[in-house]
Amino acid sequence: MSEVDNVTPQTTQPSARHFNRLFLITLVFIAVLITVAEVVTQLQTRREAERVMIIGMASAQRHHSQRIVNKILQLSRPSEHARFQNNLTEIKNLFAEFETNHLHIEQGTVPGYPIMLQNSDSVKIRFQFLKPYYFGFRESVQRIIQEAEQVSSPEEFTSTADLTALLANETPFLENMDAVVQQYTRETLDNVDTTRLIEFTIYLFTLLALVFAGWYILRPAINKFEAVIVQLVEAETRTATTNRKLLSLNRALKETRQQLFDATRQQYQQQMDEQKLRTSYLVAGQEEERKRLSRELHDGIGQMLTAIKLQVESFERSLNGKEKETKSFVVLKDLIAQTIQETRNVSNNLMPTVLSDFGLIPAVKMLADSHDKNSKTDITFHTNLSNVRLDKSVEIGVYRIAQEAVSNALRHAEPTQITIDLFEKDNYLHLIVNDDGKGFRIHRSKKEDTKRPSQGIHNMHERAALINGKFKISSAPDKGTKVQVSIPFKLVQQEYEYTKVNAG
Structure with a gap:
């Protein structure tokens, strides 16, 4: 029933x-x-x-x-x-x-x-x-x-x-x-x-x-x-009991995941710091090698060339006016003088003494003046800074970036004018190198990338990163190129101990 x-x-x-x-x-x-x-x-x-x-x-x-x-x-x-x-x-x-x-x-x-x-x-x-x-x-x-x-x-x-x-x-x-x-x-x-x-x-x-x-x-x-x-x-009552257990397990899982994330981030940061330190040591070694080569060029090859020039001038005076030999010695003297000047230029490019003796501003000014004399391009330099001294690594990094930017423009862009601006604004030191040359496309394929060397841009970017700077390059075909670096501005009062090298 x-x-x-x-x-x-x-x-x-x-x-x-x-x-x-x-x-x-x-x-x-x-x-x-x-x-x-x-x-x-x-x-x-x-x-x-x-x-x-x-x-x-x-x-x-x-x-x-x-x-x-x-x-x-x-x-x-x-x-x-x-x-x-x-x-x-x-x-x-x-x-x-x-x-x-x-x-x-x-x-x-x-x-x-x-x-x-x-x-x-x-x-x-x-x-x-x-x-x-x-x-x-x-x-x-x-x-x-x-x-x-x-x-x-x-x-x-x-x-x-x-x-x-x-x-x-x-x-x-x-x-x-x-x-x-x-x-x-x-x-x-x-x-x-x-x-x-x-x-x-x-x-x-x-x-x-x-x-x-x-x-x-x-x-x-x-x-x-x-x-x-x-x-x-x-069912909700049973589900609530199960949810409490799952929440406990989830909380433990989150804590474990956070610990793993912190450890991974710390390891990554440590690797980045080590990579930056190795790169810094490498750049410092390059600068030391530049100093050594500059010193050897000046003290070794430069002195020998000067001695050769003096011997040639002495031998020229002993010819007693023989016209044919005199002309040959004039040509030889000019060739030796050009070799001496080129040796001085190479030595100065490797490590300009004005950078270690007087600081960044005179060094960049000399960079503009020296290139302006040797090329048809008009290079101008502007700054709102007095002759202040910066940290040694900052001065070397900024100078090398300016040197690389000007060199790249002269070699590849065929500009008629290059402007170098070095100024302080909002507690940052800004370096801007502008040229009115051919320019190029920033975003390009790998096939196009092989047409124009990019090692110089890579070097400038690496040097900016080593001194905690922000690097930016902008360019377009027939619109010129602009290289900009911004570094936290800090005055350094202590004495600098650059290796004094006189390139002539």
Whole structure:
């Protein structure tokens, strides 16, 4: 018996598909009712709006007729003779509008709007009553306009008979036009009442549909939902217990992941610091090697070349004026002098003594002056700094970047002018090297990259990074190139211990 009790409710209880079907039918029924109500309302509203426009035109006819009569009365007034033609023109315009509006009202149309209102029989009857007075009013106005156009002066205008007929037709015309407007108004009110009744009927059907949906659909569904909610609450309790355990495990996992991330970041930073330190040692070694080569060029090869030059000059004096040998010795002396000067230039480029003795500003100025003398390019140097001393690594790094930028421009860009700017702003030391040469594309493919050496740009970037500077290069074809480096500005007061090398 208990098994039967357990089975019977399940077999007699409606299925979810049944609920869905009833719910869908109810929604469709309500949607149809709302759509019908909206369509009826829109049609009725549009029809009444058209009727209101017709009523407005009919009401305006009364105003037009009164204005026409007023203007016609002004034609015969002596005080208005000066404005006779203006009044006549206004009468013509008003009368033309009066005739047009009357024709549209009678046809149920409005000028400029796609409106075609079908007049009721009651309105048509009232228009039949109106017609004799309308035609009498119109004929009187037409005769008065014709007589006014024929007179040679305002004083000659007299139209007593037509004016009497006009006034006799005006009052019944206005009364019958009022009757037309009142009929339109009554029909409008009747249509509004009909629309209200239709909307109320649809409203009742919608309420009935909602009651049906609530009693036969929502109520059984809510009972099912309550049972489901009880099961969900029990499941939520079990889930909350499991979530607490998972949160504990997740917290431990996050802490482990953070520790791993910190260790990885620390290791990466250590590797970067070691790489930067190795690069710094490498650059320092290069600078030391430059100093050594500069010193050997000056003290070794430079001194030997100077001795050779002195021996050649002594041997030249012993020739006692032999012309052929003298010319050869002149050429030889010039060649030796050029070799000595080139040795001095190479020694100075390797490590300029002015950089170690006097600092960055005189060294960059000498760099601009020396290149300016040896090329057709105009090189100018500007600075807002006095002869201050900076950190040793900063001075060497900035000088080498300027040297590399000027050298790259002269070798590859074919510029007519190079500008070197060295200035302090916002606690930063800024170096800007500008040229008006050929320029190049910064973003280019690997195939294009092989057409132009980029080792110089790489060297400048590395040197800027070693002194904590920000390196930026901008260029475009035929737009020149701009190299910019910004370094935190720090004055150094201590003495510098550069290796003093005099390149001549």
